[in-house]
Amino acid sequence: MSDKLIFERDGHVATLTLNQPELRNPITDLDFVEAFVERCNDIQADMDIRCVIVTGAGAGFSSGGNLKHMRDRVGTFFGNAAEIAAKYRQGIQRIPLAMAALEVPVIAAVNGPAYGAGCDLAMMCDIRLASESAVFAENFVRVGIIPGDGGAWLLPRTIGMARAAEMTFTGDSIDAATALSWGLVSNVFPADGLMPAAWQLARRISINPPLQLRMAKRLLRESTHARLEDILELSAVLQGECHQTNDHKEAVAALLEKRPAIFMGS
Numbered sequence: 001m002s003d004k005l006i007f008e009r010d011g012h013v014a015t016l017t018l019n020q021p022e023l024r025n026p027i028t029d030l031d032f033v034e035a036f037v038e039r040c041n042d043i044q045a046d047m048d049i050r051c052v053i054v055t056g057a058g059a060g061f062s063s064g065g066n067l068k069h070m071r072d073r074v075g076t077f078f079g080n081a082a083e084i085a086a087k088y089r090q091g092i093q094r095i096p097l098a099m100a101a102l103e104v105p106v107i108a109a110v111n112g113p114a115y116g117a118g119c120d121l122a123m124m125c126d127i128r129l130a131s132e133s134a135v136f137a138e139n140f141v142r143v144g145i146i147p148g149d150g151g152a153w154l155l156p157r158t159i160g161m162a163r164a165a166e167m168t169f170t171g172d173s174i175d176a177a178t179a180l181s182w183g184l185v186s187n188v189f190p191a192d193g194l195m196p197a198a199w200q201l202a203r204r205i206s207i208n209p210p211l212q213l214r215m216a217k218r219l220l221r222e223s224t225h226a227r228l229e230d231i232l233e234l235s236a237v238l239q240g241e242c243h244q245t246n247d248h249k250e251a252v253a254a255l256l257e258k259r260p261a262i263f264m265g266s
Contacts, residue, residue, distance in 0.1 A: 002035035006057070012050040012206035013199070014043055021058025026066035027117055028076050033091050040098040047265045050206035050213055052102075053198050054125055055109040061134065062118025070143065088148050092117060096150040099124040100221070103214035105205050109198040110134040110185065115173075120147065123154035126217065127201070128185040130176045131194040136184060137173035138164070157224060159184050209247035209263040 006017040016039060018025035020032075027036070043049050056062055069075045076087045099106070108125035113135045122128050122136070138155055140147050147155075147168065155164035159182045167174070176188045189197045205213065215238045223231050242248050247263045254261035 002031045004029065004032045005035045005039065007039055009049070011203075012048060012210075013053065013202040014049050014051075015053045015055065018054075018056045018062055021056070021060070023066065023068070024060040024063035024113065024115075025056040025058070025118070026063050026069075027095065027121060028065045028069070028092050030075060030087075030091050033094055037094050037098045040102050043104055044102050047210050049104055050208070050210045051202040052104055052106045053109055053195075053202055054106060054121070055195065055198070056111055056118075058112075059133075060112035060118075061108075061110045061114040062121055063113070064116025064118040064120070065143070065145075067143070092149045095121065096124055096154070103217055105213055105217055107198050107202055107205075109194055110136075111191070111194055113137075113173075116140055116143075116147075117149045117151070120149050120151040120154055123151070123158050126220075128179075129194060129198050129201070130179060130185040130188045131191045132176050132188055133191055134176040134179065134185075134188070135173045136167075136179050137171065138167040139171035139173065141169065142171040207261075207263075209245070209251065209261075210265040211245060211247065212242055215242065 004018070004020050006019045008015045008017070016036070018027065020026060027033070043052060066075070070077050076091050077084065079087065105127070106125040108122040108128045110122050110128060110130045112131065112133050114122050115137045116139055119136050119138055138147065138151055140151070146152075152168070155167065158164075163182055166172075174182070174184075176185065179185045180188050187197070219231065219235060219238065222234060226234075246266045250263060251261050
């Protein structure tokens with residue numbers, strides 16, 4: 001497992017920390033992609049994990065692409081057009097697919113600049129919290145490329161087409177206050193309050209039954225592209241499954257008995 005990604009766990013909450021602070025935590029290196037996808041698969045398979053926090057080591061969240069590799073045309077950025085396209089499919093594009101397949105709720109704790117693919121990684125998360133020092137930029141055009149990791153799909157669904165177009169076409173950055181007003185993040189905190197706030201939210205999420213959390217996330221994701229009739233049908237099927245679980249029985253009993261519920265994921 002690459003040391004470019006740190007996995008930690010506390011109870012039902014897992015933390016993924018991008019760990020190349022000297023390079024501002026790029027995510028395009030193939031060994032990082034492999035480690036990130038593997039961790040997503042591990043989390044997906046572990047029913048005891050109920051929430052994930054993604055953050056960056058050091059002063060930044062993620063610079064996105066590895067600029068030194070771009071300059072030197074190595075790794076993902078080496079080869080002719082067809083070879084580079086294949087490397088995108090085999091590399092960075094696996095991250096949005098892994099995140100889309102991950103049924104566990106994910107919080108982005110954006111502790112500093114989130115540029116390019118780093119901005120898009122935040123968009124891949126379900127909830128985004130930001131430090132006052134966070135900066136967001138869909139700045140691919142500034143380095144002569146386009147969003148190659150799904151940003152053109154993610155950003156309009158987060159802040160609307162017009163604002164997504166503005167960020168994409170200008171490459172300009174927005175600060176945390178603007179990100180909050182645009183709905184890109186849910187809340188902004190002082191630097192030393194970001195991770196405590198992320199952990200508090202993660203614990204509020206993780207006290208709930210894991211199967212139902214995953215089903216609820218699936219419904220929300222499906223609702224972005226499905227018809228109402230399809231969502232109602234999926235809701236009926238999943239609701240039928242929920243009513244058969246021990247955790248549903250425990251939740252009802254705990255409410256009636258005025259005590260905390262203990263959920264086992266069954």
